[in-house]
Amino acid sequence: MTNFKENLARVKAFVFDIDGVLSLQTISLNSFGIPNRTINLRDGYAVQLAVKKGYHVAVISGSNAKEYQKRLKQLGVKDVYLNSRSKLENFNDFLRKHDLDSADVLFMGDDIPDHEVMKAAGVPVCPSDADSEIRQVAGYISDKRGGEGCVRDVIEQVLRLHNKWMDSDGFSW
Secondary structure, eight states: OOOHHHHHHHOOEEEEOTBTTTBOSSOEEOTTSOEEOOBOHHHHHHHHHHHHTTOEEEEEOSSOOHHHHHHHHHTTOOEEEOSOSOHHHHHHHHHHHTTOOGGGEEEEOOSGGGHHHHHHSSEEEEOTTOOHHHHHHOSEEOSSOTTTTHHHHHHHHHHHHTTOSSSGGGGOO
16 A cells, blocks of 8 residues: 555546535525535635646535536636535546546545545545544545645645646746
């Protein structure tokens, strides 16, 4: 079995859950019962930089977080799976679409619906406040909580390892 840094060296793509990963686990509801999600701007910066550097980035969520579609599009994310009833099926669709091997994909999830994909992904990771079953299958547990920089943490580690972090592309959006 390889270590985490060796696995990061293979990463060609990132896949993230929304609630509990890109947004906080606790969300308020507006008067229409729609969740008011917050996002971490540094996570967003890292996502757009990964896209700019040629990594495939996808989001797979069981929620219908339509308010995220505009933001994800602004960040360059083209593969967005909302209302997912089978995250593993969506994950496999993403792999086929981009001719990727699952061993080359980092997946970050935080709760039970992410478990199957965590086991299928080559680099399964989670935020520090993920469910205990998810932490058990994670190859890395970020020291950051969901919605508080965990996405930036893992993207930055990969880009640093690939010598793609602090260069001219990184100084603008």
